[in-house]
Amino acid sequence: MTLHPTHNLSVEELDRQSVFHPFTALAQHNESGPRIMVSGSGVRLKDRAGREYIDALAGLWCVNIGYGRTEIAEAVDRQLRELPYYHSFASMGTEPAAHVADRLKRMLPGEMGRVFFGLSGSDANDTQVKLVWYYNNLLGRPRKKKIIARKRAYHGVTVAAASLTGLPVLHNAFDLPIDRILHTVTPHHYWNAEPGMSEEDFARHCAAELDALIEREGPDTVAAFIAEPVMGAGGVIVPPKGYFQEIQKVLKKHDVLMIADEVICGFGRLGRMFGCEVFGIEPDMVTVAKGITSGYVPLSASVVSEKMWQVLMEESRTLGVFGHGYTYTAHPVSCAAAMANLDILEGEKLADRAAETGAYMQTLLRETFEGQPAIGEVRGIGLIAAVELVADPAARTPFDPALKVAGRVAARALDNGLITRALPNGDSLAFSPPLVISRADVEACVERLAASIAGVRDELIRDGVR
Numbered sequence: 001m002t003l004h005p006t007h008n009l010s011v012e013e014l015d016r017q018s019v020f021h022p023f024t025a026l027a028q029h030n031e032s033g034p035r036i037m038v039s040g041s042g043v044r045l046k047d048r049a050g051r052e053y054i055d056a057l058a059g060l061w062c063v064n065i066g067y068g069r070t071e072i073a074e075a076v077d078r079q080l081r082e083l084p085y086y087h088s089f090a091s092m093g094t095e096p097a098a099h100v101a102d103r104l105k106r107m108l109p110g111e112m113g114r115v116f117f118g119l120s121g122s123d124a125n126d127t128q129v130k131l132v133w134y135y136n137n138l139l140g141r142p143r144k145k146k147i148i149a150r151k152r153a154y155h156g157v158t159v160a161a162a163s164l165t166g167l168p169v170l171h172n173a174f175d176l177p178i179d180r181i182l183h184t185v186t187p188h189h190y191w192n193a194e195p196g197m198s199e200e201d202f203a204r205h206c207a208a209e210l211d212a213l214i215e216r217e218g219p220d221t222v223a224a225f226i227a228e229p230v231m232g233a234g235g236v237i238v239p240p241k242g243y244f245q246e247i248q249k250v251l252k253k254h255d256v257l258m259i260a261d262e263v264i265c266g267f268g269r270l271g272r273m274f275g276c277e278v279f280g281i282e283p284d285m286v287t288v289a290k291g292i293t294s295g296y297v298p299l300s301a302s303v304v305s306e307k308m309w310q311v312l313m314e315e316s317r318t319l320g321v322f323g324h325g326y327t328y329t330a331h332p333v334s335c336a337a338a339m340a341n342l343d344i345l346e347g348e349k350l351a352d353r354a355a356e357t358g359a360y361m362q363t364l365l366r367e368t369f370e371g372q373p374a375i376g377e378v379r380g381i382g383l384i385a386a387v388e389l390v391a392d393p394a395a396r397t398p399f400d401p402a403l404k405v406a407g408r409v410a411a412r413a414l415d416n417g418l419i420t421r422a423l424p425n426g427d428s429l430a431f432s433p434p435l436v437i438s439r440a441d442v443e444a445c446v447e448r449l450a451a452s453i454a455g456v457r458d459e460l461i462r463d464g465v466r
C-alpha cells in the first residue's frame with residue numbers, strides 16, 4: 001500500500017478521515033472507506049489495488065468519448081499555457097468560449113439564440129429557473145413564475161435544481177422543494193399506466209394530468225415545464241409513444257415554456273446528437289453539461305431560443321446589467337476541452353455509433369433478461385438502459401426496499417469487474433456506457449450483470465425471501 005509522503009496513512013485512510021463524499025451513506029463510508037480509481041482507458045478503469053472494471057455508467061453518465069483521449073489533454077495543455085483564465089463579465093471574452101457557443105447553437109435543433117455557460121448541470125438548471133423568472137418579469141407577468149417538473153426527474157442538487165428534481169432523498173431534511181416548483185406524473189408506463197392502457201393513451205393521460213395541474217394552479221401563474229427527454233438518474237424512463245407531442249400541446253395552450261434538460265441525453269447517448277431530435281421536442285431552453293466535455297473538465301450551458309433572447313435583450317435595457325454569472329462562466333480551459341471533445345464526437349460519428357451499438361445492447365439485454373425470474377422490466381433506447389428487478393414479475397410486486405436488492409446486485413457487479421448503478425426508487429440497475437463501447441464489451445457487461453443478479457437471487461432464496 002502506497003503511503004502519503006507526509007502522513008503515515010494510506011490514501012484510503014486520508015480519504016476516510018477528510019473527504020465529505022457526495023451521495024454517500026456518511027456513517028457507512030466512515031467505517032468502510034473509499035474505492036480509489038487511478039487510471040482509465042476506453043471503457044475500462046483501474047483502482048489502486050490494480051483491479052480492472054468495465055465502466056458501464058461512463059462515470060456519472062458523462063464520459064461519452066471514453067477515458068484516456070489525449071486530444072483533450074493536449075487542448076487543455078495548450079489553453080493553459082496560452083491563457084489559463086479570463087472571465088466573461090462586462091463584455092469580456094475568450095476565443096474558445098465564442099467557438100463553443102457558436103458550435104452549440106449550430107448543433108442544437110431549433111433556432112437557438114444565446115449560450116450561457118456554467119460548470120455543472122445543477123448550476124445550469126438554476127440559471128434556467130432564474131432566466132424564466134427574469135423573462136416573465138421583463139414581460140410584465142410577475143405572477144407567471146411556477147415551474148413544473150416530473151416526479152422522479154433528476155435536474156441537480158443546488159437549491160432550485162434540487163427542487164426541480166423529483167426524488168425525496170434530495171428534498172428530505174434539506175427543507176426542499178422551494179415554493180413555485182411543482183411536480184407532475186412520471187411517464188413510466190410499466191408502473192403508472194392502468195392495466196391494458198396503450199402507450200399512446202398513457203401519454204394522453206400524462207398530458208391531461210399536466211393540463212389539470214396548470215388549470216388548478218392558474219395558467220397565469222405557470223411559467224415553464226422542464227423535462228429530460230429520457231429520465232436518467234431517476235430510473236432510465238423512456239417516455240411512452242407520443243408523450244412529448246401531447247405535452248407540448250398543453251404547454252402551447254397555456255403559454256408555458258419548454259425546458260429540455262439534455263444533461264444525460266445530449267451529445268449522442270440516444271443515437272442522435274440530442275434527445276430533442278429523437279422525440280420531436282421543440283424547446284425554448286436547453287440545458288447541457290456532462291457530454292459537452294465528456295466530463296474531462298467541468299462545463300455546462302443554459303441555452304435560450306432566439307425568440308426568448310430577443311425579449312431578454314430588448315426588454316432588459318432599462319434594468320442595466322444582467323445580474324447573474326459565475327467567476328468561471330465560459331472558462332477558457334473548459335471551452336477548449338469542449339471543442340476537442342466535440343471534434344471527436346462529430347469526427348468519429350459517435351452518435352451513429354451509439355445508435356448501432358445501442359440497438360445491439362437493447363436487444364441483448366432483452367434477450368438475456370426478459371421473462372427471467374425476478375425481472376420486471378428491461379427498458380432503454382440507444383446507449384442508455386435499465387433492468388428492473390421485482391419480487392413477482394407476474395403480479396408486478398416490488399421487492400421490500402429494506403432488502404436493497406439492486407444495491408446488492410451493484411455491489412456484486414463491482415466484485416465481478418462491472419460498474420453499474422442501483423437507481424433510487426425500486427430496484428433498477430442502469431447501463432450508460434461510453435459511446436465507444438464495443439459489442440464484445442457490451443456482451444461482457446451483460447454477462448457480468450447476469451452473474452451478479454443470479455448471485456443475489458441465490459442469496460435471497462437461501463434467506464427464504466423467494
Ligand code: PMP
Pocket residue numbers: 060119120121122123125154155156157228232233261262263264289290
Ligand atoms: N440534469 C440531469 C438530467 C442530470 O442527469 C444531472 C446529473 N446527473 C444534472 C442535471 C445535474 O448535473 P451536475 O451533477 O453536473 O450538477
